[in-house]
Amino acid sequence: MRAFRAALCLAALAASASAGEIPLPERRSGYDLMSGETRAMQDDDTANPGMLWVLEGETLWNRKTGDAARACAECHGDARTSMKGVAARHPAFDPAKGRPVTLEQRVNACRVERQKAPALAYESRELLALTAYVARQSRGLPIDVAIDERTRPFVEAGRATFYRRQGQLNLACNQCHDDNWGRRLAGNVVPQGHPTGYPLYRLEWQSLGSLERRLRGCLTGIRAEPYDFGAADLVNLELFLMWRARGMTFEAPAVRP
């Protein structure tokens, strides 16, 4: 019954797709639009700057922390097995909160509730390292966020944000990323905007950063007030973007210009 309802929901979502949506077989990762040099940087684990955070994440994974003096490894064991596929499924529905949560929010929930440690600040070195380490374990897997009657309202809310004009420049995400991908905006090629590689090392930032940082950057770029880190609007949009990228290969930690 649940499977049938899920299928209905998927069909409804697909049917309500707007005309400008990129057909599934024509979806391309930002990787395909980069120069050979930047691609080479991503492909080589010994040269990918994102791996510096993955290495640090591995150390943090095994470190006892908080009042409970517990390491992630104590409950989750070897991340290479236990975390496989996890990042490719997030944002995921959290029954306790009654809404989808991001990987960052899941890590912090564990820290606060299980390790009795304070939550890590968004874009802090430690949170980036832990999420990079977890995300690395999903590399090569297809993006697969669950869309069912629980998550459907949030995906719809995210979709509405994607197609809504915002900011002083009055632009909607789809106007660049559905309708004008592959064309140039000043010196940069406009990607389709699939979150296939987050957290990723962005050359413009000279650092690893999260999807939320990138989305907030885009919002600032169109002169809109960026949603707060962890805000429902942002998480819903991320869920929609991951659904839009369903089936695409997860590449974290990616490198992007």
Next chain:
Amino acid sequence: MANALINVPPRAKRGEIIEIKTMISHPMETGYRRTQTGAAVPRDIIRTFVATYNGAEIFRAELHPAIAANPFIAFSTVATESGTLTFQWTGDRGFSETASAPITVE
């Protein structure tokens, strides 16, 4: 965040030229940036990178602010004998980081 990612082949034949790749996390703050209030962000860079092979210096680099953040340096050396390759980065504000890797040379 002070950690280094180094890549040294674990084994090599005597006389073989091996490639070594190194990367270290460091912002390489140029000293030319300013905050929104106009205050200059002071320079903070790695200035020197030295590689030694069983204690003998095999490579050295003098870095300036034009080297990108999280400096990546790849170079080569001749595999002469088994032992340890050691790498040291030093820079502004007393920055100092060391890493090493063993190599077996047949």
Next chain:
Amino acid sequence: MSRQTSRREFLRAVGGAAAGLGLASVIAVEPARATPASMQEAIRKVVGAAQVQTGRVKLDLPPLSENGNTVPMTVTAESPMTAADHVKALHVFNEKNPQPDVVSFRLGPRAGRASVSTRIRLADTQTVVAICEMSDGSFWQTSANVVVTLAACLEEA
């Protein structure tokens, strides 16, 4: 160039007012630039009075960089790399960053091959020069042009 500067500063001011977050964001302001003349002076400091010949050293840089913050670069020089005849050093210079020096690599016969890769920052479209210092005291040079564009969207750091 100055037109781009003022547009950037204007948009930053608007963005700063609109976003209004209390974070200590960092912005890049165009500082005094190196010039081809100061680059020549920096090269002079290294080569002294010696004649610099063209050749033997190669500079591998993308003609169009994806982002000026991180431009992959490889410097290679032809040399047998023996004790008698080897590359002592590779020096790289630029003409439009705030400073003309980029990096100096000290090699020697133990290198086996004179080839070093790194990633550099280029503030603007410019010429990069590599100087190779040989063990026999000779100097060799090559240059490469790189087009560098600003990122399309400005964002708070």
